Amino acid sequence: MKKILLVLSLVFFAGTAQAYNYPEAIQGYLDVNQQVTYSSTGKTWSRLPQNNAISFTKHMTVGTGGFSEFLNQKKYYDTNTTIEFFDGNKLIGYNQHLLKFFELGFDGNQITRRELTVPEIQKLFPNTEIIKVSDFKNDKITVRKPFFKHKTFLLVNDTDRDFYKYSYEKFGNGTELIKSVIDVKRPRKIVFSHFGSRDELFPTLTIRIRNSIFCKK
CATH class of the missing domain: 2.60.40 (Immunoglobulin-like)
Structure with a gap:
């Protein structure tokens, strides 16, 4: 009986030693003061310079909400997201107060957001x-x-x-x-x-x- 309990306990602890392993892209989320570029022609985001692209620097709002802002030429643009990460040449934002994910864009005047579907979210979090x-x-x-x-x-x-x-x-x-x-x-x-x-x-x-x-x- 003791041997059975020992085996079960070892199996239990072996199974509980893990935690969720975030995909590499999410682990490399956009940090404060890091820069990204957005190409208005290709509608793509990158950490590198792009042709016909606008450059943004990430900042955080002052206060308890913890929202991200993108700065370009002394103008701040609201993202309404709290963390951002790349999915290829797409920039994905997550709002922890809404529990929603968005694909971000820029229309020349403001950061745009398209809410991701459940299947799209599932692909990001296998x-x-x-x-x-x-x-x-x-x-x-x-x-x-x-x-x-x-x-x-x-x-x-x-x-x-x-x-x-x-x-x-x-x-x-x-x-x-x-x-x-x-x-x-x-x-x-x-x-x-x-x-x-x-x-x-x-x-x-x-x-x-x-x-x-x-x-x-």
Whole structure:
């Protein structure tokens, strides 16, 4: 019996030692004071100079929102995103207060945003299971993971709801690059709330994660 328990414990810890491995492009996200160029003819972004391109330098807004701004010739352009990374010659922005991803552009007057579809997001985050806000019932949802293995979920807001200043209660994902990433090693309940509020103005989201023998990955 002791040997069985020992084997099970070794399997458990082997399966929980991992965390989500972000794709290289996301790990190389755009940092403060780094420059990018945007070609209006090719509609492409790059870290390198391009023909007929405008150059931007990334800055962050002063305050608690943590939004990115792009500076060009003493003019600041709002991105309405909180982190940006490249997908080939595309620049993708993520808004942690909306839990949404956008493809960024520039029309000569402002930074433009096109919201990414769920399939597009899935390609950016392989080996994750996307949890859509629209799939919650009464602000609750149950998802499943394999026994003795960690699993990574990605919470994506495909509704008009706003989650400004929301955070996960008693769940330490504060070091994640992307707030939507939920990496779990055991069954648990995760509550996403506005400073712990339980009133109708700031409804919580509750995610119940259960083990399942039918869940293979």
